[in-house]
Amino acid sequence: MNMTTPDILVIEDDPIMREALADWLQAAGYGVRTVPDGSAGLAAVQFAPPRLVVTDIHMPGINGATVISELKQRCPEVAVIAISGLFDSGRGLGAEAALALGAARVLAKPFKRTELLSALAELLGRPAP
Numbered sequence: 001m002n003m004t005t006p007d008i009l010v011i012e013d014d015p016i017m018r019e020a021l022a023d024w025l026q027a028a029g030y031g032v033r034t035v036p037d038g039s040a041g042l043a044a045v046q047f048a049p050p051r052l053v054v055t056d057i058h059m060p061g062i063n064g065a066t067v068i069s070e071l072k073q074r075c076p077e078v079a080v081i082a083i084s085g086l087f088d089s090g091r092g093l094g095a096e097a098a099l100a101l102g103a104a105r106v107l108a109k110p111f112k113r114t115e116l117l118s119a120l121a122e123l124l125g126r127p128a129p
Contacts, residue, residue, distance in 0.1 A: 010034045011041035011055040038062030057084035072102035079123040085109035
């Protein structure tokens, strides 16, 4: 990966969604790393902080709320996009709570590729692909 390509870490427990997100981001020219859970995500950040993290909220083990809180303490400059299929369900962490924890943007699943890429472009200060 060259140094001009923003590095994005995707934390997503669903393997199909994780692969889709990686494909979308790589096709748009982003450097992408993926991990299957919050524990692996926090470990990855400790050794090589990315420019931006896309994290699912509802995951087994360390959930996305904990990931956001820990990440903002360790690397406050890293932008976070929180994603969840439950934001509008009334179950679990809501979108407002994710923003209060430090997420810069929230996207409710299912979201469109263009929604994700627009949020990334805005947060990373580069034109949308």
